[in-house]
Amino acid sequence: MINDAKRAFEEQSDTSAARFIAIGRVLQALKDGSPHGSFGPLLEDLGLDHGRASRAMACARRLGHHKRLIAAAGSASKLIEFLALDDDVLAALEKTGRLP
Numbered sequence: 001m002i003n004d005a006k007r008a009f010e011e012q013s014d015t016s017a018a019r020f021i022a023i024g025r026v027l028q029a030l031k032d033g034s035p036h037g038s039f040g041p042l043l044e045d046l047g048l049d050h051g052r053a054s055r056a057m058a059c060a061r062r063l064g065h066h067k068r069l070i071a072a073a074g075s076a077s078k079l080i081e082f083l084a085l086d087d088d089v090l091a092a093l094e095k096t097g098r099l100p
Contacts, residue, residue, distance in 0.1 A: 020076035024060025066094045
């Protein structure tokens, strides 16, 4: 699992939103399976940026089930911007593809 996370970040040259969600899911599983207090040092050992890892996990948790929204976002940076939107706005974007 650790190698999966590192490989996913190394391949981050593909900045697609779907890939960012996948990375977030791997990192969340890694964090959930790590003893308390060991995830931060593990990220450091792997050479992974904690802020970007946190954003990837947040995107996976909050936006991972919004298939249409992920496709529309296109990039990880746009997906991160969607984190600031209210749930009703996200639901409207998912349904119509447009902001309400």
